[in-house]
Structures are given as C-alpha cells and as structure tokens.
Amino acid sequence: MNFLLQTRKWLSLSLVITAISITLQLSTVQALPIDYGFKLMLSETGVQVYKKDDAKGNTDYVTVVNLKKGTIRNLIGTEGTPNGTVKKKLAREFWQDAVTQNTSRRKVMVVVNASFFSTNDDPTGIAFGLKLGGRTISYGYAIAKEYPGQIRTFSFNPDQGIANIQSYAKETFDSMPEVVGGLDAVADKSAFSYLPRTFVGVRDLDGNGTKDVIFYSSSYARQIDASDVLRGFGASATAMLDGGGSTFLIVKGNSLITRERKVPHAIAVYAGK
Numbered sequence: 001m002n003f004l005l006q007t008r009k010w011l012s013l014s015l016v017i018t019a020i021s022i023t024l025q026l027s028t029v030q031a032l033p034i035d036y037g038f039k040l041m042l043s044e045t046g047v048q049v050y051k052k053d054d055a056k057g058n059t060d061y062v063t064v065v066n067l068k069k070g071t072i073r074n075l076i077g078t079e080g081t082p083n084g085t086v087k088k089k090l091a092r093e094f095w096q097d098a099v100t101q102n103t104s105r106r107k108v109m110v111v112v113n114a115s116f117f118s119t120n121d122d123p124t125g126i127a128f129g130l131k132l133g134g135r136t137i138s139y140g141y142a143i144a145k146e147y148p149g150q151i152r153t154f155s156f157n158p159d160q161g162i163a164n165i166q167s168y169a170k171e172t173f174d175s176m177p178e179v180v181g182g183l184d185a186v187a188d189k190s191a192f193s194y195l196p197r198t199f200v201g202v203r204d205l206d207g208n209g210t211k212d213v214i215f216y217s218s219s220y221a222r223q224i225d226a227s228d229v230l231r232g233f234g235a236s237a238t239a240m241l242d243g244g245g246s247t248f249l250i251v252k253g254n255s256l257i258t259r260e261r262k263v264p265h266a267i268a269v270y271a272g273k
Contacts (some may be wrong), residue, residue: 036060036232042251044271047071047109049251058220061249061256062233063110063269065213067161071106071270072213073098074114074132077262080123084138086130087123088262091248091255098268110269111250112215113198114180116142116242117264124264128181129153131173139170140181150187152239154180154200156204156213163202163211165216165237181266182239189243191223196247196257199226201235215269219257 017227038050038060044149046069050062065072078087089097091111098108116127118141128151129140138263143151151168155176173179183189185199214233216226223240242263249257262271 004271009162013128015220023172027061031184036229038229042109044070044107044109046273047269047271049110056220058218059231060216060218060221060225061251062229063112063215063217063251064233065269067156067158067163067211067213069159069271069273071273072156072163073101073268073270074130074180075111076132076137077123078129079137084141085121085123085125086087086117086137086264088117088261088264089266091250091259091266093132094263094266094268095250095253098266098270101268102270103272106270106272108268109250109252109271110215111266112217112269113246113248113263113265114182114200114241114267115263115265116130116181116183117246122262126181126264128168128183129173129179130181130265131177131179134172134177136179139173140168143168147183147187152182153186153203154182154239154241156211161211163213165200165202165239180241180265182241184241185223185227185238187240189223189240194220194222195244196259197221197223197226197243198241198247199230199238200241201230201233201238203234203236205234217257219246219247 038052042049046066048064052060075091117124125141126138127142130137156163201214245261
C-alpha cells in the first residue's frame with residue numbers, strides 16, 4: 001500500500017511538473033513573432049532580422065539584438081558649427097562608416113536611421129538629444145518646445161548589455177554613455193497615416209537583466225502597427241524614432257528600405273561583441 005501511494009504521489013508530481021513546463025513553453029512561444037506572420041531572414045551571433053510581406057507588396061522588418069552577444073553603436077555625420085549640430089550623410093555612407101568598425105569578432109549586419117532633426121538645415125540640430133561614446137552632442141533643440149510630456153530617450157550601454165526607454169531627463173545623459181532622443185509611441189506624427197516608420201523597443205524575456213533591443217522598420221505603416229509588432233515581439237517599452245523620408249534600413253549591405261534624404265545620425269547593429 002505504501003508503495004502504491006508513493007507511486008501515485010510521484011506520478012501526480014510528475015504531471016504537475018510537466019504541466020508547468022508546457023505552460024512555460026507556451027508562454028515563450030507567445031512572445032515570438034509567429035502569430036504576426038514574420039519569417040526569419042537572417043540569424044547571426046546576437047542578431048536576428050525578420051520580415052513580413054503583405055498582400056499589397058509592402059514589407060515590414062524587425063531587427064532583434066541580444067546585447068549579451070550582439071552590439072549596437074551610434075553613428076553620426078561630421079559635427080558642425082555651431083556646437084550641437086551635425087552634418088548629414090546618406091544611408092550608404094553610414095553603412096560604410098559602420099563597416100570600418102568591424103573587428104575579427106564583430107561584424108555589422110544592420111544600419112537603421114534614428115534621431116529627429118531639422119530637414120531644412122545642414123549641418124542640423126538634433127531635436128530631442130543625442131549622446132555617443134560618453135560625449136553629449138546635444139540635449140535637444142526642441143525640448144520644452146515640441147511634444148511636451150511625450151519626449152522619450154532610448155539609452156544604452158553596449159558593453160554592459162543595458163538598454164532602457166524612459167521619459168526625457170537630463171540625468172539620463174549624465175548616467176548613460178549612449179542616448180538617443182525620440183518620442184512616445186502615441187505622439188501624433190500623422191499617427192493614422194500609412195508612412196515609413198522607425199521604432200525601437202526593449203525587452204528582457206528571461207529576466208536576467210541583459211536587454212534585447214528591437215528595431216521596427218517599415219515603408220508603409222501606422223504608429224499603432226509599429227507598436228503592436230514590437231509588443232508582439234515582447235517589448236516592455238517602445239519609442240518612436242524619426243520616420244517619413246528619413247526611414248532607411250540596410251541589411252548586410254543591401255538597402256531594403258531606401259530614401260535619398262540625408263540624415264545626421266544612425267544606429268549600427270553588429271553580430272558579436
């Protein structure tokens with residue numbers, strides 16, 4: 001009798017453990033982009049790029065960077081005069097700049113546009129702030145002038161695997177080596193129009209403190225579409241980067257979203273550390 005009782009207890013415990021394991025697996029699957037129709041098109045150390053084609057011939061792209069294994073770097077044009085301005089470059093020029101930072105362990109996979117700026121000026125000011133390599137380029141010429149309460153910063157430390165999205169504060173520029181100013185995902189930049197969009201999100205699916213950074217790039221999307229996709233990929237916080245005629249995406253040297261507009265700033269994504 002004792003043997004039968006112990007066997008039943010063991011079987012019950014085994015079933016409970018199995019159920020928990022299945023639940024955890026399902027939870028993990030739900031965080032992946034399968035339900036959104038995205039397919040993996042590139043997978044390298046710490047970097048994955050997904051794409052989704054719709055019936056009208058439009059394509060959305062999502063770049064996922066695991067900062068424990070991959071790297072992101074800020075890239076800017078030549079700093080101008082007055083201080084805080086930056087001379088613009090074409091997307092292809094930023095790709096070439098990114099390639100020069102390749103090492104034996106780290107190779108550029110993706111370059112994407114980022115900061116908001118003045119399209120009328122060259123060199124141009126940076127609207128919502130920019131810091132790279134521990135040096136603040138600008139706190140942002142549009143602070144307290146545009147989108148009050150809706151300015152965000154995407155800050156990161158590529159060496160420590162840290163990335164966050166938070167409300168704008170100068171203290172962020174003091175505490176993080178890399179900061180990119182942006183907007184809340186609901187700030188109205190022709191929110192319901194189908195336009196080129198660039199968004200960024202962060203996630204920590206395994207809870208180990210090392211963040212994944214997720215970039216969304218599309219030539220035909222509303223703001224809610226970008227936000228929904230990033231949330232579907234598990235992003236806990238999102239922000240809007242510059243869009244419209246500034247949006248571009250280069251993957252392994254191929255221009256997947258092309259614009260002729262010059263921009264002052266881009267972000268490079270590298271496989272490896």
